Amino acid sequence: MSVAHTIRVLIVDDHEIIRTGITYSLSAYHDLELVGEANSGQEALRLCSETQPDVVLMDMLMPGMDGVQTTEAIRKEHPQVQVLALTSFYDRDLCSRPCRPGPPVTWSKVFQPANLPRPSGWLTPVRPSCRQRRPRC
Numbered sequence: 001m002s003v004a005h006t007i008r009v010l011i012v013d014d015h016e017i018i019r020t021g022i023t024y025s026l027s028a029y030h031d032l033e034l035v036g037e038a039n040s041g042q043e044a045l046r047l048c049s050e051t052q053p054d055v056v057l058m059d060m061l062m063p064g065m066d067g068v069q070t071t072e073a074i075r076k077e078h079p080q081v082q083v084l085a086l087t088s089f090y091d092r093d094l095c096s097r098p099c100r101p102g103p104p105v106t107w108s109k110v111f112q113p114a115n116l117p118r119p120s121g122w123l124t125p126v127r128p129s130c131r132q133r134r135p136r137c
Contacts, residue, residue, distance in 0.1 A: 013059035041065025
């Protein structure tokens, strides 16, 4: 399946090493354009307004404004943006909290680049029910 346009991606994580690794992994996809990296929820909101991403890869656990609060704010201000939650561990309560404004897709930060879902599926509308799975290591 081909994508009609380049998918604009914003990475949000408070750890630079994680942002760098994700950036490296995404560089294999020619249908993605990295439009920014944020290290906090506040910076993510600013960059969403400035860069108009299609997809935000969101760390769920950050100091200050966490990923859940940031996701809610992004969905309120930019409802067209798809937020994909990133977490280093499975926490059903944390992962289900973003379901209130609309279900997220949740990925483990511990993934092999070969197992990364194809970018063409990132813009697929999510179903109205949450389906969390224990992240695979």
